[in-house]
Amino acid sequence: MMFEKLKVGFHRLGSPPTFYRLCRRLSPWFWAGFALCAVIGLYQALYVVPPDYQQSDSFRILYVHVPAAWQALFGYVLMSILAAIALIWRIRTTEILTMMCAPVGAACTFICLATGSLWGQPMWGTWWAWDARLTSMLVLLFIYLGIMGLYSAFDDRRKGARVACILVLVGLVNIPIIHFSVDWWTTLHQGATINLFGESKMHPSMLPPLIWMAVAVKLMFTAVMLDRSANELVDQDRRKNWVRKMIGDYA
């Protein structure tokens, strides 16, 4: 009985009006969570954590750089899972969610590259290096841009989303290459510092704000994705009855 109810609830998410209302209802909570985590994380990162013995205060850019990099990769994995669901079960709302991951993921990748460049100038003495990890991130940015470009190149947006979903899954092959690239062609960028299993190489006092910021960026990603999906859905369905009715309600 309980399972049946869950199943019906899940299937309802495929209906545009229900999906739209859910997006609009959930996104303020994600925004609020983001604001809370970001305030705590930034306060700790800027005032509580002691300066690094070697890099003094400039290492603090890490608290934007690393969460953005994690989210750029995690966002891609999330997008691939959504793309697989969209292709297998042909759910239109999932297709829209998948496509709306791409611009946010591209923004995270860009932030990661930009902050890394600002950090690299004083520490490595260069804005850019053709290091494996930097190059992989740049390539990831172009994959995101390619997905967005492919989606927008179709007149039929539904078809565009489905074709772009295939590209998402193809690009997934790139994620392990990014991950192992550090071990394969180590040059300038340091190896992984944070270990999920076992001891991290980072000083424990530096870790809490990083976790707060990582959670904040994940919540922000979700909030933006939900808002964009709701907007895209209304835009695509602007001539449909349910949108007219809804606008009528507000007018």
Place this chain on the structure above:
Amino acid sequence: MSVGSTLLALLLRDLRLAVRHGGESLMPLIFLFAVIILVPLGVGPGPNLLAAIAPGMIWVAALLSSLLALENLFRPDLEDGTLEQWCLTSAPVTALVVTRLFSHWLITGVPVILVAPLAAEMLYLPDRALGTLLLSLVIGTPILTLVGGLAAALTLGTNRGSVLLSILVFPLIVPVLIFATSAVSAAADGFETGANLGLLAALLVLALTLVPLAVSAALRLNIE
């Protein structure tokens, strides 16, 4: 008609078309030489500098020229309805896709391998690296065709395919370029090339396994 004879008919038709188009099929090759000639004009004729950048330049030229012929890989067949017939024949679409990509490689990839010694000589690539260059092209050009074919299939339903096509190919082809040119550079410096060529071969196996499936899925979506 059995599956084998269908595939053979498709292969022979593609090759016959390429021969009858003549000059048009050779355009990518002329473009490749245009790039190779522009390099010394751009960076100077010094043999040492040219020898150092030769592996990368030959590979970049091969990559760029492979993009040229992609636009017409599936588009004429989409426009005259042949692709719909592909989906209706008893032969699996994936097998037809592999055949089409194979004939495309014979037309665009093999000539590049054949003229590579000439390009290598023009850029003063050391003789001991020539074998590795040819081997890297033999393994690498099928990957260029596979990835390019995927991009061509994905952009089939759009009207401004060509720019988008190169943007889609570029990120996916990066590992191929890295492994192939590292192998050739290593050979030029007298080092071991097995690891890089092995990784390149692994990429070929991966592409050969997955790309035809993705291409046939994209073709099916585009004729809907």
